[in-house]
Amino acid sequence: MDLSSDLLANALVAGLLLGGFYAAVTLGVSISFGILDIVNIAHPAFIILGSYLAYLLNSRLGLDPILASVVMLPAFYVLGALVYRIYHAAFERHGQESLRGLAFFFGLLFITEVMLILGFGVDYRYVTAPYIGPTLHLGALALPLRMLMPCLTSLVLFIGLQVFLSATFTGRAIMAVAQDQLALRLVACSPTRIKRIAFAISIATTSIAGALLIIIQPVEPSIGREYIGRVFAICVLGGLGSLPGMLIGAMLVGIVESLTSTFYGPSWAPAVAFGFLLITLALRPAGLLGR
Amino acid sequence: MGSRAFLGVCGAAAAGIFSVALLIGNDYAFFAGYVVLQFIVLAQAWNILGGYTGYVNFGSAAFFALGAYAAVFLHKLYPLPLPVLIAIGGLVSGSAGLGMGYLTLRLRGAFFAIATLAFAVVLQTLVVNWNYVGGARGAYVIRPDSVWLVGSYVHYLFLLMLILAAVAVAIARAIERSRLGYGFATIRDDELAAEASGVPTLRLKLVATTLSGALMGMAGAPFPYYIGYLQPSSAFGLEYAVNSIAMPMIGGTTSWVGPLIGAVLLGSLQQIATVTISSAVNLLIVGLLLVGFVIIAPSGIVGLVQHGWPRRSAK
Numbered sequence: 001m002d003l004s005s006d007l008l009a010n011a012l013v014a015g016l017l018l019g020g021f022y023a024a025v026t027l028g029v030s031i032s033f034g035i036l037d038i039v040n041i042a043h044p045a046f047i048i049l050g051s052y053l054a055y056l057l058n059s060r061l062g063l064d065p066i067l068a069s070v071v072m073l074p075a076f077y078v079l080g081a082l083v084y085r086i087y088h089a090a091f092e093r094h095g096q097e098s099l100r101g102l103a104f105f106f107g108l109l110f111i112t113e114v115m116l117i118l119g120f121g122v123d124y125r126y127v128t129a130p131y132i133g134p135t136l137h138l139g140a141l142a143l144p145l146r147m148l149m150p151c152l153t154s155l156v157l158f159i160g161l162q163v164f165l166s167a168t169f170t171g172r173a174i175m176a177v178a179q180d181q182l183a184l185r186l187v188a189c190s191p192t193r194i195k196r197i198a199f200a201i202s203i204a205t206t207s208i209a210g211a212l213l214i215i216i217q218p219v220e221p222s223i224g225r226e227y228i229g230r231v232f233a234i235c236v237l238g239g240l241g242s243l244p245g246m247l248i249g250a251m252l253v254g255i256v257e258s259l260t261s262t263f264y265g266p267s268w269a270p271a272v273a274f275g276f277l278l279i280t281l282a283l284r285p286a287g288l289l290g291r
Numbered sequence: 292m293g294s295r296a297f298l299g300v301c302g303a304a305a306a307g308i309f310s311v312a313l314l315i316g317n318d319y320a321f322f323a324g325y326v327v328l329q330f331i332v333l334a335q336a337w338n339i340l341g342g343y344t345g346y347v348n349f350g351s352a353a354f355f356a357l358g359a360y361a362a363v364f365l366h367k368l369y370p371l372p373l374p375v376l377i378a379i380g381g382l383v384s385g386s387a388g389l390g391m392g393y394l395t396l397r398l399r400g401a402f403f404a405i406a407t408l409a410f411a412v413v414l415q416t417l418v419v420n421w422n423y424v425g426g427a428r429g430a431y432v433i434r435p436d437s438v439w440l441v442g443s444y445v446h447y448l449f450l451l452m453l454i455l456a457a458v459a460v461a462i463a464r465a466i467e468r469s470r471l472g473y474g475f476a477t478i479r480d481d482e483l484a485a486e487a488s489g490v491p492t493l494r495l496k497l498v499a500t501t502l503s504g505a506l507m508g509m510a511g512a513p514f515p516y517y518i519g520y521l522q523p524s525s526a527f528g529l530e531y532a533v534n535s536i537a538m539p540m541i542g543g544t545t546s547w548v549g550p551l552i553g554a555v556l557l558g559s560l561q562q563i564a565t566v567t568i569s570s571a572v573n574l575l576i577v578g579l580l581l582v583g584f585v586i587i588a589p590s591g592i593v594g595l596v597q598h599g600w601p602r603r604s605a606k
Contacts, residue, residue, distance in 0.1 A: 033401075039401045039404065039405070041349070041404070041405070041408065086586065090585075090586040099341065099345050099347055099544075100540075100585045100589055102347045102349075102401075102404055103347065103536055103540055103581060103585050104582060104585050104586065106349060106533070106536060106581075107537075107578050107579075107581040107582035107585065108582065110529065110533050110574070110577075110578040110581070111575065111578040111579060111582065113529075114571055114574050114575040114578060115575065117571050118571055118572070118575065222529075225412065225529070226412060228405075228408050228409065228412070229405075229408060229409030229412045229413070232405040232408075232409070233409065236402070236405075265420075267416065267419060267420050267427075268416065268420060270412050270413065270415075270416045271413045271416045271417065273409065274409040274410065274412065274413040275413075277405070277406060277409055278394055278395075278406070281394060281395055281402055281406065282394050285402075
């Protein structure tokens with residue numbers, strides 16, 4: 001293999017690993033926006049919150065960041081349930097979710113970011129773990145463990161959620177709540193309760209996604225904004241409500257971003273997701289595997 | 292009162308404000324006043340799309356920065372008078388609004404909102420990579436010391452923004468009382484029913500995005516001259532996006548009075564808070580006020596004044 005095909009192969013692999021991580025970041029939005037129709041643009045802010053909590057547990061107690069995020073899962077679940085309660089009581093029940101609900105989440109995004117700035121400043125924070133640093137070499141391919149671990153964790157999370165959604169009663173009820181609330185009521189199952197559970201799960205995933213983010217790169221409060229476009233682009237690209245579609249979309253965006261930053265420079269990468277979003281919206285609004 | 296007469300009233304009010312500011316004589320009053328006026332324009336612009344038609348634009352900062360960077364680009368290319376730059380800034384941002392509306396407005400409203408968010412990030416990427424307008428380093432804009440007939444350049448900037456604000460208020464009020472405004476309102480209340488009764492919804496929405504984008508660009512064009520040194524992070528600052536949503540939401544979105552009240556109140560409050568507390572805390576206040584008002588008083592201050600405290604039990 002000559003140099004440029006090596007470079008290409010490495011960029012492709014790096015893109016796949018990055019895409020795996022993007023899947024973890026987007027999972028929650030796939031549930032809240034894709035299935036429940038709740039446009040939670042504050043999702044990236046919760047991810048950054050997860051990053052900072054992982055950072056705190058890691059730097060104070062020496063806990064592994066991924067383990068720390070699993071420990072924090074219940075707290076994020078409760079937080080998500082709480083946010084949904086407010087959202088439901090103030091907007092959804094009155095049918096005002098479009099304009100005011102969006103403004104509400106935008107405000108949440110903003111408040112979280114400013115609180116983190118007030119609490120931690122705008123310095124970049126990072127975590128320490130044994131797998132940050134070493135690289136696995138397979139021939140000419142380099143697999144940095146700091147990318148491989150998040151990708152694997154994300155795939156585990158993805159498979160777990162997919163099994164939960166397709167095999168358990170609650171999971172199937174979550175899939176059903178988007179399609180037919182009346183049918184759900186007929187089997188004695190409150191749509192509001194199901195939506196609350198689903199939204200809480202979507203926020204719970206941000207705990208893990210946040211830990212993965214801070215493993216991959218140092219984090220400061222405002223980088224969440226870069227993820228808003230990316231997360232929704234992936235979600236729309238894959239097709240709303242389809243988790244497998246979302247995974248394909250995440251991999252696609254990861255690969256194209258990685259190729260862009262390898263061959264054109266990293267400062268262009270944020271534009272990739274937006275390009276995808278616009279092209280998808282213009283050509284096939286239903287996404288790759290949409291309903 | 293007809294729209295022309297109202298424009299006259301706006302002009303008279305503007306003249307009054309300018310002479311009062313001249314009487315105060317302190318240059319800081321002009322600097323602080325400029326920011327408040329700029330927010331009046333941004334809030335009215337946001338409200339034309341967000342309040343009248345119900346489509347949320349999170350990318351106000353992008354349209355604002357587009358106007359500002361259009362001015363920087365032309366400033367480097369060939370020196371033009373500022374009013375011309377403002378017109379061009381409006382043209383550029385207006386076309387950006389039209390293009391984005393065309394791509395996303397045929398879909399559900401949420402897509403438009405998300406696209407505007409992403410638009411800001413991408414535009415910032417482009418500007419950071421564009422060396423001619425300063426790239427990530429930023430660009431210096433040397434402003435002249437004085438201007439013919441007005442004197443101090445700061446007074447000139449203030450006067451221009453005052454005129455823009457008066458025009459924005461007059462436009463907003465004129466729209467509200469026109470066929471266009473009723474069309475917008477039908478889209479906001481029930482788009483499907485509007486479409487079914489023959490309202491050309493897509494065309495009206497495109498008019499709204501273009502007009503709103505153009506006003507934001509016009510507010511942005513003088514900004515490089517005001518600040519003297521334009522950086523991507525200051526032009527794309529989140530405070531523009533947040534304020535242009537928070538001000539109409541807090542004031543009340545259904546009429547031109549709301550954004551005006553919101554912008555004056557919130558704008559002055561922030562000017563005071565920035566000086567006395569800190570700029571991070573002042574942004575936190577805006578965020579909390581936005582969330583609080585959206586939950587508790589959905590029709591804003593105007594709604595509170597008109598109908599009293601809302602009773603939420605009735606559905």
